[in-house]
Amino acid sequence: MTFDVEKIRNDFPFIENNKDLIYFDNAATTQKPKCVLDEITFFYSNYNSNVHRGVYKIAEEATIKYESTRDSIANFINADNRDSIIFTSGATEAINLIAYGWARNKLTRGDHILLSEMEHHSNIVPWQIIANELGLIIDYIPINSDYELDLEEIDKYFHSNTKIVSIVHQSNVLGTINPIKKIIKYAQSCNVLTVIDACQSIVHQEIDVQNLDCDFLVFSGHKLYGPTGVGVLYGKMDSLNQMSPFMGGGEMIDKVTKENFTMNKIPWKYEAGTPQICQVIALKSAIEYLQKIGIDNINNYEKQLFDYARTKLRDIDSIEFYNPNHNNGPIITYNFENVNSYDYTKILDTMNIAIRTGHHCAQPLHECLKIPSSNRLSLSFYNTIEEIDFFISATKKALQILE
Numbered sequence: 001m002t003f004d005v006e007k008i009r010n011d012f013p014f015i016e017n018n019k020d021l022i023y024f025d026n027a028a029t030t031q032k033p034k035c036v037l038d039e040i041t042f043f044y045s046n047y048n049s050n051v052h053r054g055v056y057k058i059a060e061e062a063t064i065k066y067e068s069t070r071d072s073i074a075n076f077i078n079a080d081n082r083d084s085i086i087f088t089s090g091a092t093e094a095i096n097l098i099a100y101g102w103a104r105n106k107l108t109r110g111d112h113i114l115l116s117e118m119e120h121h122s123n124i125v126p127w128q129i130i131a132n133e134l135g136l137i138i139d140y141i142p143i144n145s146d147y148e149l150d151l152e153e154i155d156k157y158f159h160s161n162t163k164i165v166s167i168v169h170q171s172n173v174l175g176t177i178n179p180i181k182k183i184i185k186y187a188q189s190c191n192v193l194t195v196i197d198a199c200q201s202i203v204h205q206e207i208d209v210q211n212l213d214c215d216f217l218v219f220s221g222h223k224l225y226g227p228t229g230v231g232v233l234y235g236k237m238d239s240l241n242q243m244s245p246f247m248g249g250g251e252m253i254d255k256v257t258k259e260n261f262t263m264n265k266i267p268w269k270y271e272a273g274t275p276q277i278c279q280v281i282a283l284k285s286a287i288e289y290l291q292k293i294g295i296d297n298i299n300n301y302e303k304q305l306f307d308y309a310r311t312k313l314r315d316i317d318s319i320e321f322y323n324p325n326h327n328n329g330p331i332i333t334y335n336f337e338n339v340n341s342y343d344y345t346k347i348l349d350t351m352n353i354a355i356r357t358g359h360h361c362a363q364p365l366h367e368c369l370k371i372p373s374s375n376r377l378s379l380s381f382y383n384t385i386e387e388i389d390f391f392i393s394a395t396k397k398a399l400q401i402l403e
Contacts (some may be wrong), residue, residue, distance in 0.1 A: 027378030069284040090231035094218035099126035101243035109135035166195035175331030226286035230279035247272035330379035347398040
């Protein structure tokens with residue numbers, strides 16, 4: 001199909017309502033197409049009710065719509081069983097569910113967890129909490145000078161006591177796309193559980209969990225053009241069966257007596273309380289919207305934007321990039337010599353350009369890079385070449401002001 005970016009931009013009320021704003025912080029959260037916003041409004045206006053409980057018509061309709069999203073997501077990531085899709089509040093809760101529900105039950109003092117230096121805090125802190133509680137060891141696969149994981153001798157990171165490897169698919173800072181299939185394959189040869197953070201990658205490339213053969217994979221809805229407050233945990237049924245819930249009540253219950261309780265079956269076993277019904281239903285609309293455009297079409301267009309922006313930025317003196325030269329998503333992270341990143345970003349804000357500055361929830365990575373903060377430009381398929389041109393001009397003006 002012909003990629004008509006202006007037609008796509010018309011699908012986003014945020015863009016229409018903020019005509020002077022250039023939004024380049026898509027790795028933090030994406031804007032929402034009208035079909036997602038309409039689904040939210042339609043739910044609350046027409047059949048707002050709880051799911052899995054009422055036998056009246058609108059409750060049954062809500063349940064059908066809610067559960068149809070589970071089917072949609074299973075199809076989207078090519079899961080072989082709809083019950084392997086667990087709804088959470090986001091990827092953070094999903095990783096915590098694995099840490100508390102699997103690791104706390106399965107690991108003992110001295111066991112080893114393997115992460116990487118690229119990880120978002122949400123894929124570090126849950127493991128640190130469990131490690132401190134149980135006396136576990138955490139190590140990190142380092143990055144090399146090309147801003148990629150150093151995997152030349154992958155075997156040196158795995159030990160006889162390694163039980164889990166939890167790795168980001170695409171770095172939210174560097175944009176690096178990691179060779180997770182290689183990591184998963186090696187981990188399996190060592191009988192090590194694999195957890196994949198796909199929050200950034202699932203927006204820009206097709207994910208096939210059967211092909212990857214990972215034990216768990218997590219992502220958030222709001223980075224996928226869906227609502228905030230909803231995420232997904234995919235797990236192989238064998239791995240899910242080894243977990244215990246870390247929240248009780250609501251839908252995770254089968255039967256309760258004064259003395260004890262029995263749990264519901266998977267997936268509802270891990271979905272305690274009233275779920276995020278509206279967000280789950282609207283997430284399906286977001287996925288259908290992306291599928292209609294085509295993930296490959298999105299990826300190809302975003303690569304054009306990335307290459308153009310990177311080339312234009314490269315012409316500016318004193319810039320330092322923190323991105324690999326290949327195998328990367330549409331994220332450009334950089335600093336200028338002797339320029340405070342906060343001051344630079346605030347000047348861009350006065351010109352109605354929104355980019356991210358700081359550590360991007362990845363302080364250990366910035367420590368490895370030996371920088372306190374960085375600027376991050378993260379692109380979406382609703383961004384344009386014209387916006388990039390304006391951004392480049394604004395950057396040059398900002399640097400003149402800061403001289």
